[in-house]
Amino acid sequence: xxxxxxxxxxxxxxxxxxxxxxxxxxxxxxxxxxxxxxxxxxxxxxxxxxxxxxxxxxxxxxxxxxxxxxxxxxxxxxxxxxxxxxxxxxxxxxxxxxxxxxxxxxxxxxxxxxxxxxxxxxxxxxxxxxxxxxxxxxxxxxxxxxxxxxxxxxxxxxxxxxxxxxxxxxxxxxxxxxxxxxxxxxxxxxxxxxxxxxxxxxxxxxxxxxxxxxxxxxxxxxxxxxxxxxxxxxxxxxxxxxxxxxxxxxxxxxxxxxxxxxxxxxxxxxxxxxxxxxxxxxxxxxxxxxxxxxxxxxxxxxxxxxxx
Amino acid sequence: xxxxxxxxxxxxxxxxxxxxxxxxxxxxxxxxxxxxxxxxxxxxxxxxxxxxxxxxxxxxxxxxxxxxxxxxxxxxxxxxxxxxxxxxxxxxxxxxxxxxxxxxxxxxxxxxxxxxxxxxxxxxxxxxxxxxxxxxxxxxxxxxxxxxxxxxxxxxxxxxxxxxxxxxxxxxxxxxxxxxxxxxxxxxxxxxxxxxxxxxxxxxxxxxxxxxxxxxxxxxxxxxxxxxxxxxxxxxxxxxxxxxxxxxxxxxxxxxxxxxxxx
Numbered sequence: 001x002x003x004x005x006x007x008x009x010x011x012x013x014x015x016x017x018x019x020x021x022x023x024x025x026x027x028x029x030x031x032x033x034x035x036x037x038x039x040x041x042x043x044x045x046x047x048x049x050x051x052x053x054x055x056x057x058x059x060x061x062x063x064x065x066x067x068x069x070x071x072x073x074x075x076x077x078x079x080x081x082x083x084x085x086x087x088x089x090x091x092x093x094x095x096x097x098x099x100x101x102x103x104x105x106x107x108x109x110x111x112x113x114x115x116x117x118x119x120x121x122x123x124x125x126x127x128x129x130x131x132x133x134x135x136x137x138x139x140x141x142x143x144x145x146x147x148x149x150x151x152x153x154x155x156x157x158x159x160x161x162x163x164x165x166x167x168x169x170x171x172x173x174x175x176x177x178x179x180x181x182x183x184x185x186x187x188x189x190x191x192x193x194x195x196x197x198x199x200x201x202x203x204x205x206x207x208x209x210x211x212x213x214x215x216x217x218x219x220x221x222x223x224x225x226x227x228x229x230x231x232x233x234x235x236x237x238x239x240x241x242x243x244x245x246x247x248x249x250x251x252x253x254x255x256x257x258x259x260x261x262x263x264x265x266x267x268x269x270x271x272x273x274x275x276x277x278x279x280x281x282x283x284x285x286x287x288x289x290x291x292x293x294x295x296x297x298x299x300x301x302x303x304x305x306x307x308x
Numbered sequence: 309x310x311x312x313x314x315x316x317x318x319x320x321x322x323x324x325x326x327x328x329x330x331x332x333x334x335x336x337x338x339x340x341x342x343x344x345x346x347x348x349x350x351x352x353x354x355x356x357x358x359x360x361x362x363x364x365x366x367x368x369x370x371x372x373x374x375x376x377x378x379x380x381x382x383x384x385x386x387x388x389x390x391x392x393x394x395x396x397x398x399x400x401x402x403x404x405x406x407x408x409x410x411x412x413x414x415x416x417x418x419x420x421x422x423x424x425x426x427x428x429x430x431x432x433x434x435x436x437x438x439x440x441x442x443x444x445x446x447x448x449x450x451x452x453x454x455x456x457x458x459x460x461x462x463x464x465x466x467x468x469x470x471x472x473x474x475x476x477x478x479x480x481x482x483x484x485x486x487x488x489x490x491x492x493x494x495x496x497x498x499x500x501x502x503x504x505x506x507x508x509x510x511x512x513x514x515x516x517x518x519x520x521x522x523x524x525x526x527x528x529x530x531x532x533x534x535x536x537x538x539x540x541x542x543x544x545x546x547x548x549x550x551x552x553x554x555x556x557x558x559x560x561x562x563x564x565x566x567x568x569x570x571x
Contacts, residue, residue, distance in 0.1 A: 054566050071405045083396045089330075
């Protein structure tokens with residue numbers, strides 16, 4: 001398959017701060033998820049491939065064409081920025097229609113396309129309200145509407161699901177999948193693995209301006225599974241509970257927290273541990289107050305991958 | 309889209325948006341100050357048309373020429389780029405199939421039009437209030453159009469300069485204030501060719517030299533002190549040239565500069 005977006009040895013610095021470091025990536029049609037914690041370099045990458053910034057080193061092309069100062073390219077690109085910013089004095093319709101005029105459509109087509117895009121994101125009823133009066137979810141949806149209104153082949157979405165309620169998220173995920181099914185290219189960023197997982201199985205992990213790993217979601221899951229998990233169990237009898245796990249091959253390490261009531265377990269087999277925990281608690285008559293997994297998050301996986 | 313069509317679309321977008329912003333409302337309200345002064349002048353100087361003409365000259369020179377068009381151009385001109393960067397809305401413009409030059413030229417044209425309308429209304433009301441007894445004379449309308457033309461020329465030249473400043477610098481407004489109310493005010497009192505390094509010199513060269521001692525005329529005499537006017541044709545050419553040069557420079561800067569949001 002031919003790559004739609006090609007980044008070669010891309011580096012971007014903000015003064016002494018490293019935004020992106022020697023990133024080479026080929027993005028094909030379908031949905032690709034850019035996954036990384038805040039400040040990882042996802043937005044920098046997206047700004048570089050949408051010509052909002054120039055790379056210090058390297059080259060980026062979209063469909064073989066350079067992106068910086070190449071406005072014709074944007075006929076086929078739809079971009080949804082991360083920032084919650086708008087021309088607040090406009091209504092949703094005026095905003096989408098106003099931006100559509102930059103594609104050279106006639107007034108009737110502008111109206112038709114704007115109405116269709118707003119209808120797609122369920123904003124038809126509120127299209128004549130000022131954007132400054134929109135809720136966070138509505139603002140996120142109108143931002144998406146302006147990105148799809150001109151029917152682009154390539155959609156670049158920077159944290160599009162942030163601020164949406166579960167229903168809004170589900171609807172947007174369906175829309176993005178519809179785009180994929182039509183053979184288009186979607187690059188979507190997020191710092192939440194389940195969000196990306198719901199959209200695509202093709203994931204690029206970005207951290208500290210570098211690509212840590214890329215592959216499908218099961219591969220990323222494997223990386224997570226390979227990462228030793230810390231699980232804290234606060235109970236009435238932490239030492240009795242620990243005694244029940246001594247010799248358990250699923251356990252790597254056990255320590256007691258300073259409060260004297262919390263057992264901290266480190267394991268590679270999280271599910272096995274949880275399975276045995278229930279039995280141990282019941283058999284020992286131990287009263288469990290709280291179970292938490294302090295490092296069961298994406299940040300911990302990234303830290304694990306970079307060898308911290 | 310070609311440059312002409314893109315510029316027209318940007319112009320349409322921002323002339324629509326510009327009309328709705330709070331900034332436009334505030335400046336339109338400020339434009340009522342000379343109207344109020346004209347009404348007061350009309351009441352106080354009832355029947356003394358010569359004095360009323362002098363009051364209007366004061367308003368024209370002090371309020372419109374040295375304050376209103378400068379402050380309007382400063383805020384609208386620097387905001388051509390700055391409001392997009394500070395408001396982070398630049399992403400919406402530079403990811404469209406329009407040349408960056410069209411963004412600058414279209415927005416400049418839209419804002420110049422808005423400012424011209426605001427100034428026209430304010431100038432027109434104050435002028436005709438003070439000259440209401442002479443509305444039957446055709447010459448009064450020619451005079452008004454002449455004054456308006458000079459102010460619009462000023463708007464075009466100042467706005468182009470401030471647009472360039474906004475495209476070039478992050479905090480252009482501070483330097484703009486120093487230029488508009490420092491340099492422009494001071495340099496015009498310098499004798500010889502030094503005063504030609506100000507925009508206001510060319511604007512004043514287009515206005516009738518009317519030092520007077522009647523009523524508020526002393527202020528005008530002071531403002532025009534040592535003016536060594538440039539011939540009108542040359543002054544108009546210079547103002548258009550200044551506008552064109554700074555607009556081109558603004559476009560070149562905007563095309564090549566990478567604007568980063570503060571985060």
